[in-house]
Amino acid sequence: xxxxxxxxxxxxxxxxxxxxxxxxxxxxxxxxxxxxxxxxxxxxxxxxxxxxxxxxxxxxxxxxxxxxxxxxxxxxxxxxxxxxxxxxxxxxxxxxxxxxxxxxxxxxxxxxxxxxxxxxxxxxxxxxxxxxxxxxxxxxxxxxxxxxxxxxxxxxxxxxxxxxxxxxxxxxxxxxxxx
Amino acid sequence: xxxxxxxxxxxxxxxxxxxxxxxxxxxxxxxxxxxxxxxxxxxxxxxxxxxxxxxxxxxxxxxxxxxxxxxxxxxxxxxxxxxxxxxxxxxxxxxxxxxxxxxxxxxxxxxxxxxxxxxxxxxxxxxxxxxxxxxxxxxxxxxxxxxxxxxxxxxxxxxxxxxxxxxxxxxxxxxxxxxxxxxxxxxxxxxxxxxxxxxxxxxxxxxxxxxxxxxxxxxxxxxxxxxxxxxxxxxxxxxxxxxxxxxxxxxxxxxxxxxxxxxxxxxx
Numbered sequence: 001x002x003x004x005x006x007x008x009x010x011x012x013x014x015x016x017x018x019x020x021x022x023x024x025x026x027x028x029x030x031x032x033x034x035x036x037x038x039x040x041x042x043x044x045x046x047x048x049x050x051x052x053x054x055x056x057x058x059x060x061x062x063x064x065x066x067x068x069x070x071x072x073x074x075x076x077x078x079x080x081x082x083x084x085x086x087x088x089x090x091x092x093x094x095x096x097x098x099x100x101x102x103x104x105x106x107x108x109x110x111x112x113x114x115x116x117x118x119x120x121x122x123x124x125x126x127x128x129x130x131x132x133x134x135x136x137x138x139x140x141x142x143x144x145x146x147x148x149x150x151x152x153x154x155x156x157x158x159x160x161x162x163x164x165x166x167x168x169x170x171x172x173x174x175x176x177x178x179x
Numbered sequence: 180x181x182x183x184x185x186x187x188x189x190x191x192x193x194x195x196x197x198x199x200x201x202x203x204x205x206x207x208x209x210x211x212x213x214x215x216x217x218x219x220x221x222x223x224x225x226x227x228x229x230x231x232x233x234x235x236x237x238x239x240x241x242x243x244x245x246x247x248x249x250x251x252x253x254x255x256x257x258x259x260x261x262x263x264x265x266x267x268x269x270x271x272x273x274x275x276x277x278x279x280x281x282x283x284x285x286x287x288x289x290x291x292x293x294x295x296x297x298x299x300x301x302x303x304x305x306x307x308x309x310x311x312x313x314x315x316x317x318x319x320x321x322x323x324x325x326x327x328x329x330x331x332x333x334x335x336x337x338x339x340x341x342x343x344x345x346x347x348x349x350x351x352x353x354x355x356x357x358x359x360x361x362x363x364x365x366x367x368x369x370x371x372x373x374x375x376x377x378x379x380x381x382x383x384x385x386x387x388x389x390x391x392x393x394x395x396x397x398x399x400x401x402x403x404x405x406x407x408x409x410x411x412x413x414x415x416x417x418x419x420x421x422x423x424x425x426x427x428x429x430x431x432x433x434x435x436x437x438x439x440x441x442x443x444x445x446x447x
Contacts, residue, residue, distance in 0.1 A: 016421060062335055084331040085419045126332070133325040140324050140419075 003106025004030070006113060007097030008121070008169045009037060009076065012046040013129065013156070016086030019145050020046070022156045026169045030099035042092065049078050049090050065122065067115040077113070081122040089125050091118060101173070108174050117174045124179040128164040132156065202357055209380055212315065213404045220311045312407045319411020326412065327419035330354055340442055343420040344371050351416055355409075356380075369442040378436035380405050386433055395433075402430055413438060 007029070013022040023046065025037040052069045060066065066080035075096055081089040093113060100106035132138055135158060143154050156162070168179050330350060337343040348360035352375075362374035381402055387394035406428035414426045417440070427439045 064336065082336070083328070084334065084336050085328050086421050130329045130332075133328045136321075139321065 003100035003103065004033070004096035005098060005100040005105040005108055006093050006095045006174055008091055008172050009094035009097060010042045010046070010092040011125065011165055011169050012042075012049075012088075012090040012092075013125070013165075014046065014050065014088040014090065015140075015143060017145055018050050019143065020155065021087075021143055022162070022165065024162070024165045024169055026097075026166075028094055028097045033096070033099075045072070045076075045078065045092060046090055049080060050088070052078075053080060053082065053088055065115060065119060079115070079118045079122075081126070083126060083129070087129065089122055089129075091121060091125075093118070098173075105174065113174055117176075120176055120179045121168055121172045124168045125165065128161055128168070131164070132158055132161045135160075205355065206379070209405070209408060212318065212408055213311075216311050216314045216318070217307075217404075220307045220314060224307050224310070311404065315404070315407040316411040316414070319408040319413075320415035320418070323412040323415020323417075324419045325415075326351065326355070327416040331420070337420050340369070340417075340422045341365070343417055343422050344373075344440065346420070347413060347416055348373060351412075355412065369444065371440040371442075373438040373440065375436050375438075377434050378430075380409070381430065381434040381436055384433050398433060399430055402433060403428075406430065406436060409436075410438065413440065 008026055009028070010026065011022075011024045012020065015021050020043070023039070023043065025039060025042060027037055028035040049069050053066065056066060064082050064084070066082060069078040069080045069090070071077045075094055077093050077095065079091045079093065081091075083089070095112075133140065138156070138158055143156070172179050327346075331346065334346065334350065337346055344363065344365075348363055352358065352360050356375075356379040358375075358377070358379065360373050361376045362372075364372040364374075384398060384402055386398040390397075410426040410428045414424055417424050423443045425441050427441075428436060429439075430436045
């Protein structure tokens with residue numbers, strides 16, 4: 001049985017008014033352990049993470065990194081990041097998501113992740129989101145339910161942003177300095 | 180500068196962790212923005228006027244056509260096109276009655292005398308003035324949203340509206356206008372007044388002092404249009420941080436500019 005190491009299972013980008021902007025799912029890789037992610041299940045998970053953001057908001061006045069939001073079971077854990085503009089980035093990590101490339105990496109599955117392991121991924125996600133805002137064809141108000149009076153809340157359609165999120169999700173591994 | 184672990188090395192001015200603004204390019208862009216908004220609005224307005232004119236003209240044409248056709252109906256009957264003529268009259272009568280119902284609303288278009296000022300800029304009529312301001316404000320709003328996202332990257336999260344305003348006064352103003360706001364006043368009930376004694380876009384405007392007070396007032400009126408874009412930028416930046424506001428700008432003397440920010444539900 002090969003050792004397993006953590007990989008990103010899902011990335012969720014949620015807007016200021018708790019409207020989902022983008023959800024990306026990454027299946028578990030490695031022979032014998034392949035598993036597709038259920039979109040509905042992960043939508044529920046991301047939804048539940050919003051409550052944790054709200055609960056911790058008053059006490060967390062400094063910093064953007066919310067760290068470990070919630071550990072669902074032995075395999076799945078949710079990490080969160082809040083930007084200055086109220087956009088929430090949530091990453092769901094599967095502790096046994098891929099085959100371990102090195103023996104040390106295999107031990108991480110048992111030891112667990114540190115908050116700082118995911119910081120590069122969050123920064124890369126924030127960079128991608130800033131890149132999206134620099135696109136003049138992306139109008140944030142169109143995706144904001146309060147501004148469009150209920151006819152909006154569309155998901156992000158920019159291919160470049162979606163590809164960048166996919167790249168981050170697939171290439172991240174623990175111990176990476178820059179994604 | 181290249182890092183081996185990155186997929187693409189970022190050019191020096193595009194590093195999102197160390198953002199920069201091209202200041203002189205921005206200045207020229209802001210100067211051009213106002214005439215651009217004017218031209219857009221004028222063109223749209225002119226097109227709307229043309230459509231309304233056509234509507235009205237077709238309506239009057241139908242009415243006169245029906246009258247002449249009725250008059251010449253006897254002749255046409257003799258010619259044998261009587262039925263066609265009658266059919267045409269019937270259609271045009273229906274058309275004119277339908278147009279009369281909707282054409283009533285189209286009567287609002289009076290000819291707009293678009294002259295040209297001494298500098299060659301189109302003079303704005305009263306109707307287009309409001310739309311130009313609204314358009315400029317909307318442009319500034321979108322820019323403000325993008326700016327706040329990118330440049331508040333490493334700053335602490337603003338917890339109160341006052342923190343957000345402070346970010347505007349210090350960081351945003353320094354980035355966009357290369358200086359900080361000189362004076363910030365608040366009545367602690369949601370109204371903030373920002374004063375800039377040497378507002379950058381107004382600092383290079385000339386005033387025709389030969390005509391005395393009148394020249395100064397005329398310059399102020401023209402300068403007013405250049406204040407709407409920064410209003411929009413402030414509004415967009417604050418909206419990005421979650422504070423809903425209305426912003427008004429005024430200038431009593433070039434180059435001073437005052438911005439009044441009212442949060443929702445504020446008491447003056």
